[in-house]
Amino acid sequence: MNLTIATTVFAVGKYVRFLQDFLETAEKHFMVDFNVRYYVFTDRPDDVPSVNLSQGRHLSVIQVPGSNRWQEISARRMEIIQTAIERQISREADYIFCLDVDSKFHARWGAESLGRLVAVIHPWFYQATRDLFTYERRPASTAYIPMDEGDYYYAGAVFGGSVEDVYTLTKVCRNQLEEDARNSIEAAWQEESHLNRYLLYNKPSKLLSPEYQWDDKKTKTNEVKVIRFSSVIKNYAEIRPNV
Ligand SMILES: CC(=O)N[C@H]1[C@@H](OP(=O)(O)OP(=O)(O)OC[C@H]2O[C@@H](n3ccc(=O)[nH]c3=O)[C@H](O)[C@@H]2O)O[C@H](CO)[C@H](O)[C@@H]1O
Numbered sequence: 001m002n003l004t005i006a007t008t009v010f011a012v013g014k015y016v017r018f019l020q021d022f023l024e025t026a027e028k029h030f031m032v033d034f035n036v037r038y039y040v041f042t043d044r045p046d047d048v049p050s051v052n053l054s055q056g057r058h059l060s061v062i063q064v065p066g067s068n069r070w071q072e073i074s075a076r077r078m079e080i081i082q083t084a085i086e087r088q089i090s091r092e093a094d095y096i097f098c099l100d101v102d103s104k105f106h107a108r109w110g111a112e113s114l115g116r117l118v119a120v121i122h123p124w125f126y127q128a129t130r131d132l133f134t135y136e137r138r139p140a141s142t143a144y145i146p147m148d149e150g151d152y153y154y155a156g157a158v159f160g161g162s163v164e165d166v167y168t169l170t171k172v173c174r175n176q177l178e179e180d181a182r183n184s185i186e187a188a189w190q191e192e193s194h195l196n197r198y199l200l201y202n203k204p205s206k207l208l209s210p211e212y213q214w215d216d217k218k219t220k221t222n223e224v225k226v227i228r229f230s231s232v233i234k235n236y237a238e239i240r241p242n243v
């Protein structure tokens with residue numbers, strides 16, 4: 001099948017330093033048999049490393065504004081991805097994955113991950129009971145989830161699916177983030193909270209295990225056989241624009 005997979009990744013401010021490893025390891029492991037289009041969103045286009053891409057793989061750089069708040073950089077991804085899908089990605093790809101840049105691939109990530117709406121169980125919560133999930137709990141936020149609802153705690157660092165379904169997800173989350181901002185409320189985990197709320201009422205058609213979003217700070221557990229993608233350890237105080 002001649003499918004094209006879009007991959008969005010944000011590298012704003014000092015996070016450009018993660019791009020090289022992210023892209024090099026993606027070339028080894030991510031959707032190797034497919035056409036892949038990376039969309040790199042950055043305020044530092046001159047610092048995007050040149051990585052050799054295999055045949056059928058392509059990278060575009062899209063300039064976005066910086067910010068002095070990491071919460072805003074993380075949350076604005078919804079709006080920026082929505083706009084990029086409208087302008088470009090809807091014509092250029094069939095499926096899309098939206099990934100955190102502070103990460104590396106370690107093993108095969110392939111066709112098994114495709115579906116209309118794809119989410120990953122957060123590596124810190126797959127063994128936790130629902131009352132421990134860090135959903136937004138204030139009814140004043142549009143990300144609110146009551147204590148007796150919710151299936152899983154999903155990671156904000158990985159979501160994807162058909163371009164059409166992800167378009168709707170980003171549009172809804174963006175509108176909810178903006179409504180909260182108008183009401184001067186910021187959800188506990190920004191767009192991750194809104195993603196969790198969206199997925200509660202729009203169930204993913206495919207749920208990936210934490211193999212697809214591990215965290216290098218977490219010791220590997222027996223039930224996780226293959227770590228495919230993980231967050232690297234970083235010094236938050238040094239790398240983020242605010243603490
Ligand atoms: C495993 C997981 O689900 N992690 C989530 C978590 O912490 P994280 O610690 O993973 O957040 P993070 O610092 O990696 O920020 C998320 C992403 O925003 C981008 N970025 C952020 C700051 C910056 O100065 N420049 C920049 O480019 C970059 O692509 C980064 O990967 O909470 C975040 C904010 O709520 C997101 O929901 C993350 O996805």
Ligand SMILES: [Mn+2]
Pocket residue numbers: 100101102157231
């Ligand atoms: Mn991250």
